Amino acid sequence: MxxxxxxxxxxxxxxxxxxxxxxxxxxxxxxxxxSITPITDKTEIAKIRSQVFNIDEYDYVIFVSKNAARAAAEWLDECWPMLPEKVYWIGIGQGTTQTLIAEGIPALSNPGHTSEDLLDWLKPVKMTGLKILIARGSEGRPTLGEKLSQRGAKVSYLSLYERKxxxxxxxxxxxxxxxxxxxxxxxxxxxxxxxxxxxxxxxxxxxxxxxxxxxxxxxxxxxxxxxxxxxxxxxxxxxxxxxxxxxxxxxxx
Missing domain, CATH: 3.40.50.10090 (Rossmann fold)
Structure with missing residues (x-):
């Protein structure tokens, strides 16, 4: 068939x-x-811009999807003519990681394709005090941020689009x-x-x-x-x- x-x-x-x-x-x-729709609220847009301008303050930036990777790449192009050093860029899954690389962001990828796989991959890393930014859609799944926070990381969210x-x-x-x-x-x-x-x-x-x-x-x-x-x-x-x-x-x- x-x-x-x-x-x-x-x-x-x-x-x-x-x-x-x-x-x-x-x-x-x-x-x-x-459906993936851009954020149009002026206050939220200003918040995104501020977070991206300060992205060099983070140790890790984690992208949960291709949509997050594409949206973040546009903001990084606007705010950072050259990407900040000493930031680890991580895509969850090969598709997201390859999207980041195609956008000029030197991303790493965990084995596997889920947030749970990423958490297993990061187990050897001492998280206490690390600043982590998770790029995602608004009101995304909280598991990754919660688990990283439990391990002592300081987690923030970069909400780049809405899912409807x-x-x-x-x-x-x-x-x-x-x-x-x-x-x-x-x-x-x-x-x-x-x-x-x-x-x-x-x-x-x-x-x-x-x-x-x-x-x-x-x-x-x-x-x-x-x-x-x-x-x-x-x-x-x-x-x-x-x-x-x-x-x-x-x-x-």
Whole structure:
């Protein structure tokens, strides 16, 4: 059975993923379950500018996503003609790290692809007194900052964009092409996908659902998804590898 995969990434990643899959002869159906919007409040913009101007005060700057990497790179270009020295730039996952490197930021990356993997990687580092800035969207997941604070780090947040739930009508789901698999690349997008699925497409709960981590596997299972597969990564390569492997096993049965 040919792959017909619902892609739920936010833009611009959604279009990029769909194009990559199409080039491999895979049918990719775009339906973002999160929208990324710039911050427009003047007070918040002034706060961002101040934080970026003072970014040399931090020992580590951690970027949680490609969107955070792109947004931060624009601010760094504006505020720092040359990047400050003695700052460690870290991207969570290879995709985020490669985005930073492409923007001229010499980032390191932890093995793995989650905040939990990063925390394991940083275990040998003495955190007491270190100043850490986490670049993310507003009201992001608190686990990383909380754990680093517990280890004695002084954690601040650089909130660079807003994440919003997209609005779809029932007609949107009626008009969608047929699919037989779903990629959900974050817990937040999974939550929105589940809400729409329960309301409009309950049959999807039985479809193979590919997610990036065991944490999201648990979230999906608790939400009622019946066939959840961990891809061990949110990048296209990891998800496609898991999809092919699962399909092969299904065909063997």
């Amino acid at each position: 040919p792959h017909k995969i619902l892609i739920t990434r936010p833009e611009p990643e959604n279009a990029q993923t769909c194009q990559r899959l199409a080039e491999q002869g895979i049918i990719a159906v775009p339906l973002p379950m999160m 739930k997209p609005t779809y009508s029932a007609q949107t789901f009626v008009m969608l092409p047929d699919i037989n698999k779903i990629w959900a690349t974050s817990g937040e997008s999974l939550q929105t996908l589940t809400e729409y699925t329960l309301a409009l497409k309950k049959a999807w709960l039985d479809y193979p659902l590919f997610v990036p981590s065991q944490r999201v596997v648990q979230q999906a299972t608790e939400a009622g998804w019946k066939n959840v597969i961990c891809a061990d990564g949110a990048d296209d390569f990891s998800l496609l590898k898991a999809t092919e492997l699962h399909t092969g096993r299904s065909n063997d049965r």
